[in-house]
Amino acid sequence: MQTTGALAPREEVHQRLLELLAEQSRRVPIAVGIMMVVVAAMAAQRMPPWIPATWALVTIAVLLARRHWLGLLPTQADVPTDQRVATAVRLSLLNGSIHGLTLLAFPVLHDTERLFLTLLLLGLCSGSVGTTAGHRRIFLAYTLPAAGTLPFWWLAYPQGGAVADWTDLSLGILIVLYLWVLITLANNAWRNFSESVQIRFQDREMSAQLREALAQANQANQAKTRFLAAASHDLRQPLHTIGLLVAALSLRPIEGRDREVVDLLSQVTVALSEQLDQLLDISKLDAGIVAPDKKMVDLGEMLRMHHAEMRAIIEEKGLRAVIDAPTGMRCWTDPALVLRVLRNLTENAVKFTPKGHVALRLRAEGATALLSVEDTGRGIPPDELANVFEEFYQVDNPERDRTKGLGLGLSIVRRLCDLLGITLDLESVEGQGTTVTLRIPLETFGTQALAQAQPPSHQNFAGLTVLVIDDERSVRMGMRVLLEELGCQFVEACSVEEATQQAIASHPDVVLADMRLRNGETGIDAISSIVAAIGATPAVLISGDTAPDRLQEATRAGITLLHKPVGLPTLQAELGRILDAKGPRHASVGS
Numbered sequence: 001m002q003t004t005g006a007l008a009p010r011e012e013v014h015q016r017l018l019e020l021l022a023e024q025s026r027r028v029p030i031a032v033g034i035m036m037v038v039v040a041a042m043a044a045q046r047m048p049p050w051i052p053a054t055w056a057l058v059t060i061a062v063l064l065a066r067r068h069w070l071g072l073l074p075t076q077a078d079v080p081t082d083q084r085v086a087t088a089v090r091l092s093l094l095n096g097s098i099h100g101l102t103l104l105a106f107p108v109l110h111d112t113e114r115l116f117l118t119l120l121l122l123g124l125c126s127g128s129v130g131t132t133a134g135h136r137r138i139f140l141a142y143t144l145p146a147a148g149t150l151p152f153w154w155l156a157y158p159q160g161g162a163v164a165d166w167t168d169l170s171l172g173i174l175i176v177l178y179l180w181v182l183i184t185l186a187n188n189a190w191r192n193f194s195e196s197v198q199i200r201f202q203d204r205e206m207s208a209q210l211r212e213a214l215a216q217a218n219q220a221n222q223a224k225t226r227f228l229a230a231a232s233h234d235l236r237q238p239l240h241t242i243g244l245l246v247a248a249l250s251l252r253p254i255e256g257r258d259r260e261v262v263d264l265l266s267q268v269t270v271a272l273s274e275q276l277d278q279l280l281d282i283s284k285l286d287a288g289i290v291a292p293d294k295k296m297v298d299l300g301e302m303l304r305m306h307h308a309e310m311r312a313i314i315e316e317k318g319l320r321a322v323i324d325a326p327t328g329m330r331c332w333t334d335p336a337l338v339l340r341v342l343r344n345l346t347e348n349a350v351k352f353t354p355k356g357h358v359a360l361r362l363r364a365e366g367a368t369a370l371l372s373v374e375d376t377g378r379g380i381p382p383d384e385l386a387n388v389f390e391e392f393y394q395v396d397n398p399e400r401d402r403t404k405g406l407g408l409g410l411s412i413v414r415r416l417c418d419l420l421g422i423t424l425d426l427e428s429v430e431g432q433g434t435t436v437t438l439r440i441p442l443e444t445f446g447t448q449a450l451a452q453a454q455p456p457s458h459q460n461f462a463g464l465t466v467l468v469i470d471d472e473r474s475v476r477m478g479m480r481v482l483l484e485e486l487g488c489q490f491v492e493a494c495s496v497e498e499a500t501q502q503a504i505a506s507h508p509d510v511v512l513a514d515m516r517l518r519n520g521e522t523g524i525d526a527i528s529s530i531v532a533a534i535g536a537t538p539a540v541l542i543s544g545d546t547a548p549d550r551l552q553e554a555t556r557a558g559i560t561l562l563h564k565p566v567g568l569p570t571l572q573a574e575l576g577r578i579l580d581a582k583g584p585r586h587a588s589v590g591s
Contacts, residue, residue, distance in 0.1 A: 013197045014081045017133055018074045021088055024131040025070040029063040035120060036060070039102050042116070046108035055101060062098050066091045089137045092128075096142035099124065106153045114154075121147040122175070125182055134189030143182065150175045244478030247568035251485045292334035292420055299362055299369050299440070300327035302335055306342045307360050314350055314358050322359035322374075329362060329369050331440050337416050338438075344413050345373040345436050353377035356433070364442065372437040380428040461575055462487035467508035469499045469526050470542075471518045479512070482568070486575075495519075496526045503530040508537065510578055515543030515554065515561070524557045538578040542566055 040056035069091055073084045102117060109117065125143045132138045151172035158168040246265045254262065303325040314321040342360075349358045356376025363370050417424045423439035466488045468479045476492045483490050491506045493499035495517060503511070511530060513523030527539045541554055544564035554561040562570060 009198050009201055011081045012201045013194045014085050015074065016197045017135055017193070018070075018081075018084055018088065020133055021131070021138075022071045022074050025067040028127075028131060029060075029067050032124070033060050033063055035124075036099070036102075039117060039120065042113055043102070043105040043109070047105060052105070055098075059098050062095055066095055085135075085137075089141045092132070092138045093141040093145065096145040099142075100145040100147070100149065103149060103153055107157050114157075118150055118154075118175070121150065122178060125179070129182060129186045129189055132186070133193040134186035134191075136186065136190060139186045140183070143179065147175070147179065238474070241472075241474045241478040243565035243567060244475075244482045247571075248478075248481040248485045250568065251482075292337060294332050294334050296330055297333055297335045297338070298327055299329045299331060299371060300325040302339065303342070303360050303362050303371065306339055306346070310343070310346050310350075310358075313347070317350055317353075318355065319350065319353055320357035322357050322361075324359065324361040324363075326362060329364060329442060331369060331442050333420055333422075333440060337420055338422075338440075341413050341416050341422075341438065342371075342373065344410065348410065349373055349375035349377065349434070353433070367442050369440045369442050370437050371440060372435050374433065374435040376433040379430040379432050379434055380426075381430050460487075461572075461579075463489065464510065464575065464579075465489040465491060465506055465508045466575075467491045467493065467499065467502055467506065467511045467530075469493045469511065469513040469517070469523060471495070471514060475514070482571070486572075493526075496521045496529050499526040500529045500533050503534050503537070507534055509582070510575065511537055511539040512542055513539060515541050522553075524553065524559065527557075527559060538582065540574055540578075 036059045037056055040052035043052040043055075070088065073088060076084060099121065102121070106114060106117070125147050128139055128142050132142070154168050154172045154175070158165065242265075246262060249262045250266060304323060307321065307323040307325070311321045346358065346360070353375040354377065357374075358376075359372075359374040361370075361372045361374060414424060416422075417438065421441075425437040425439065426434070427437070428434040461483075464487070466483050468476055468483070468490065469492075470476050470479070471494045473494075476494070480490045480492065489506075491502050491508055493502045499511075499513070502508075511527060513526050515523045517523065517526070523541045523543070527537075527541075530537055530539070539559055541557075541559050541561045542564060543554070543561060560574065562574065
């Protein structure tokens with residue numbers, strides 16, 4: 001396939017030839033002109049001076065005219081390439097004919113002067129192999145009239161004026177052989193020139209095709225991201241409502257079978273939420289809004305903490321949980337993101353290991369820490385190794401069993417490692433197990449600083465006025481049930497205008513706003529309008545939208561963003577954080 005507007009290979013070769021001729025025509029005339037003046041001066045000693053002087057002037061005029069026209073040929077895109085090459089042939093023929101006219105002085109020149117003229121013309125023919133790239137027609141158009149008759153002149157006018165002897169005959173034959181060699185060299189030069197131009201042409205075509213394929217791949221990736229964001233948003237909305245109602249039920253004093261049903265609903269909601277969170281993680285990483293919070297970390301202690309967290313899950317499946325983590329190895333990284341990588345790798349190892357062990361190991365290799373997750377599972381076939389880090393790819397789940405996840409865990413691992421500058425190595429032997437190793441540069445300065453998040457101190461939300469802005473009635477109803485179970489006063493709105501009016505009337509303590517409202521409005525618009533009307537008010541965006549541009553928009557606004565479905569602990573933690581920041585409770589206006 002050729003790109004639009006690209007020249008065909010033959011035309012491309014001729015275009016490059018014309019450019020070469022134009023370039024050479026700017027360099028050659030001065031040197032050739034000087035040599036022709038020397039020849040004219042030499043001939044002026046043997047014939048009337050006006051004859052060689054006229055010839056020299058004509059020669060220089062032809063050189064300058066040829067230089068001018070050859071310089072124009074590459075730029076005449078409206079003229080067919082074959083016609084421009086034909087013009088170059090005619091110019092070469094004219095130039096060769098003018099140079100060949102010097103042989104008319106051959107009869108009156110001395111033997112030394114004849115030899116000089118012979119060497120000069122043969123030298124010019126040799127040079128034309130390079131200046132014409134060996135193009136047969138252009139090369140012959142110059143060489144034949146310039147030097148093609150040299151053997152005849154040597155035989156017709158032998159040395160010493162006597163009858164031609166073996167020396168003159170040998171010289172004529174040598175000239176013929178030399179011209180034949182030049183023609184052979186010209187053919188080779190033209191073949192090499194043509195092939196090199198065609199190779200460059202093919203490389204350029206291939207590069208254009210690769211750029212086009214890359215653009216198509218980027219478009220497909222963007223379309224996939226938009227689809228995931230839309231699907232995630234549409235799924236999160238009803239799931240968020242279900243989660244709110246289940247959370248509200250869990251706060252009520254129910255026992256027995258009813259409690260089992262509520263707990264089961266809660267578990268199902270959490271499982272679905274975790275799978276949607278993986279889609280959200282992909283969108284966040286693709287949007288470039290995940291910023292590592294790096295600090296000095298003791299990898300050994302971090303790995304032991306991870307082992308303590310995962311041990312029950314490993315042993316529950318009947319596997320041995322192995323830990324080999326010496327302390328004292330420190331690096332500068334984001335512990336939360338590294339733990340996320342380890343968690344995904346460990347969960348993946350447990351999932352595909354029917355018996356044996358799952359081992360977490362740490363060792364140093366020079367200035368690099370090697371942190372590995374090793375299992376004795378089924379391993380990965382060699383032809384599958386290159387695919388396991390791709391989105392939605394699962395080696396052993398052709399039926400798309402949802403209990404085996406979405407196939408996003410390792411894709412998230414790869415993105416997080418790229419973000420943190422961690423090299424990821426994968427080794428697997430089918431039937432024996434898999435080892436994934438993280439290569440993390442070690443640091444020799446600083447002290448350990450593995451900060452732990454502190455839970456909010458406020459857990460009593462009685463009397464807290466919360467304004468909920470959402471364009472879906474079911475979501476507002478679910479939030480009403482949950483917030484009232486928490487003891488909050490509930491105020492609702494579905495648009496920017498209504499939200500502003502309700503805020504003026506109730507002066508809420510907290511605003512919980514959906515990111516995307518109807519008619520192109522957003523929760524950011526609503527919060528800005530409320531702040532303009534009643535002043536600074538704590539606000540949280542709650543969104544089911546995972547599109548990268550939406551995530552970036554929320555980040556730029558500097559507003560806390562929670563993603564649907566929002567669980568009860570998350571909502572309680574965020575409300576507690578806001579109350580911590582506000583300090584002692586004060587009575588709300590309008591309460």
